[in-house]
Amino acid sequence: MTIWYALCDALGGEMFSMTFMKNALLAVLLMGPLFGLLSTMIVSGKMSFFSDALGHSGFTGIAIGVLCGLAAPTYAAIGLAVVFALLFSFVQSRTNQSADTVIGVFSSTAVALGIFIATLGGSSFTKFNKYLIGDILSVTPGEIAMLACVLLAVCVLWIFASNEFFVAAVHPALAQSRGLDVKKTKTLFTVCIAVVVTMAMRWVGLMVINSLLVLPAAAARNVAKNLRQYHLLSVLLALGGSVAGLITAYALGCSAGATISLYLAACFAVTFLLRKKAA
């Protein structure tokens, strides 16, 4: 961290002279590539609604964690999001209802349960606001280290399993015929998203976190012709949007998560106008 702080000081400027801004900048530099990578697979696998629901279940987990008086409710939330993801996969494989219906069922149940627990016994909901809006400036060096570990883990996963993820996401039947275990791949990826979404929720905010998981790849898809361009653009857009969002949020005194999302939405608008002609 000392090296990073020295580096920020070298950058100069009043903005990055404060420790919390240095931390926040490092956090978004790690989060950008993380969300950019995950985003490519979520959009290819048509899972954008699902990742939204996972965030909701994370909220329930935090409510339960706070209720039980846990010091770090985030771990409870991660645990619950993973359980939620596995339960969802199980129900999905045993029902003939369409995926969006099952997601809707789970998502609304999770939110209702979260609010129910949070307001139990007349307690105030205000303490949960920070999870809804998110506060990137509250990130601590310990959490940044955890973020770095998760990013590293996702990169390793990508190097070893992204081929299988992709074939399973774009054409499950083809993947199956080539001997891939589609269900296992999907579950692994789902758990991965559950962990990342829940962890990042309190910095980005539950209400906008899904935009970070959908917008980078959605914007990249407008113009990318192959997987290489798709990944590169998605990661770069997420990174650029995050840094620009943080700086703007500091200057205007607004929520960083929302500002980042707006930058990414602007990227989508621009690439939409530049999109390849449907060929």
Added chain:
Amino acid sequence: MHTHGDCGHACCLKIEDLSVRFGTDAVLEHVDLHMHCGQIVALIGPNGAGKSTLIRAILGERDYTGSITFSTCGERQRLRIGYVPQSPTFDRGDPISVLDLFCACTGKRPAFLRPGKAARQKVLACLANVHGEGLIDKRIGALSGGELQRVLLALALEPMPHILILDEPLSGVDVEGMDRLMQMLDEIRKKFNLSILMTTHDFSMLDRYVDKVVLLQKTVRCVGAPKDVLTSEAFRQAFQMGGGAV
């Protein structure tokens, strides 16, 4: 890429006494079928006759009783299957090139990195089998139905299988495309001496390209040269009583 050596008809896929049940319903009963290398075999039958179920069983996606064995020169081997699914659909917006798809399906190296020269050459060699070298940098979503079918055919041939299975490859293809595809399959089976099993509802080209026709309706009703099967009593019965498309 390698061929299986020229062992003539010494290599053989044997399906013996195969039965498949869904709960208490018997979908397939006592199916016996032999296929030799270099043969094109067409599987026909009315809708619901169990054609897809038989293919699923061969692919190992369905539980069955009985046996499916493959042997070359009398030696039993693990069966390697190339499969071309029916009317495959990709999202039109998927930013995946043909090269990416091949790398993701056949390579260890992550497909989102720049593929090496050797990998590109290998994919070109695969595509040459279906005269599709020009498609390598196209987006999957931008391919026409026929082009996509050729790409998936090339993909099914890597790694080289013992048997190639195509599910309804002729549905939705015009007469010209049908001829082109059948000629290509004919070339492939000669070049690699592999057996090809295809299901079809189109009987017009059987006589010209297919060595053997299997009429399936819960079990094998009739098997033999196209001419013989198409004029058989079993064929007439199956398609009158079954009400399937002729």
